Amino acid sequence: MLDRRQIRIQWGTRPSHGMRISYQLDGRRHSRPARARQLLRMDAEMDFDEYVIACVLSRALEEIDVGQATATEATGLSRAELQEILTRRFPPGLVDAFSLEEVSDVEAGVEEELLRGMLLSYARPGDPASARFAKIVARRALRHEHLWQDLGLYNRSELSHLLATHFPTLAAGNTNKMRWKKYFYRKLCEAEGFSLCTAPTCRDCMDFKSCFASEES
Numbered sequence: 001m002l003d004r005r006q007i008r009i010q011w012g013t014r015p016s017h018g019m020r021i022s023y024q025l026d027g028r029r030h031s032r033p034a035r036a037r038q039l040l041r042m043d044a045e046m047d048f049d050e051y052v053i054a055c056v057l058s059r060a061l062e063e064i065d066v067g068q069a070t071a072t073e074a075t076g077l078s079r080a081e082l083q084e085i086l087t088r089r090f091p092p093g094l095v096d097a098f099s100l101e102e103v104s105d106v107e108a109g110v111e112e113e114l115l116r117g118m119l120l121s122y123a124r125p126g127d128p129a130s131a132r133f134a135k136i137v138a139r140r141a142l143r144h145e146h147l148w149q150d151l152g153l154y155n156r157s158e159l160s161h162l163l164a165t166h167f168p169t170l171a172a173g174n175t176n177k178m179r180w181k182k183y184f185y186r187k188l189c190e191a192e193g194f195s196l197c198t199a200p201t202c203r204d205c206m207d208f209k210s211c212f213a214s215e216e217s
Helices: 048-065 071-075 079-089 110-122 128-140 156-166 168-172 180-192 208-212
Strands: 004-012 018-025 028-031 039-047
Touching (some): 048 071, 048 079, 071 079, 071 128, 110 128, 128 156
C-alpha cells in the first residue's frame, strides 16, 4: 500500500521559482528537479493524496514559469480551491508563486466536461477529495504525455493507486492494463453507445500497441 510519503519540498522564489519534491519510498530516494537557487525547505510526512497534490502543483509551476498556463488552467481547480490547498499545507510564501490574485477561474471545454463527468460518476460518494481529483485528472488528461507524467507522478503505478483509491470501480475495469487515457476515452464511447474501434477484439486491432504499450519509457 502506498499510503504515506516522507516529503521534502524545496521552493524557489521568483523569477526562477520552482519546486523540488523528494520523497522516501521503499527505502529509496526519488526526486523532482527545481529550477531555483533560493529555496525554502519543508520536511513533512504526507499522506498519498497530499503527495499527489504536491506533484501536480510542481507541474503547474513549470507551466506557469514558461507562460504556458495559469494556476487554474494548469490544475483544473478554482482559485478558491487552490488558495485553500496552498494555505492549509504548504509553506506560506509558496502561495505567492501561483499569483492567484492575478488569475480567474477557467470554464472547462466540452471534452474536459465529458472526462470530468465520467470520473465524477465513478468517484467515491460524498468524498470531496475524489471530486477534486476528478477535476485535476480531467484537466491534466488533456496534456500530451502519459497521464502519470502529466500529473508529475513517479510512475504509472502511482497513478493506478490514485485511481483505485478515488475511482475504484473505474480502475477495476481496466483489467488488461490499457493506457489510462485510452481507457478513459473508451469508457466515454461506451457511455455514449458507440465505439471508435473497428476490430472485433483488442488483440486483432492494428492500434493494439498504441493502447497497451508500456508507459514507463
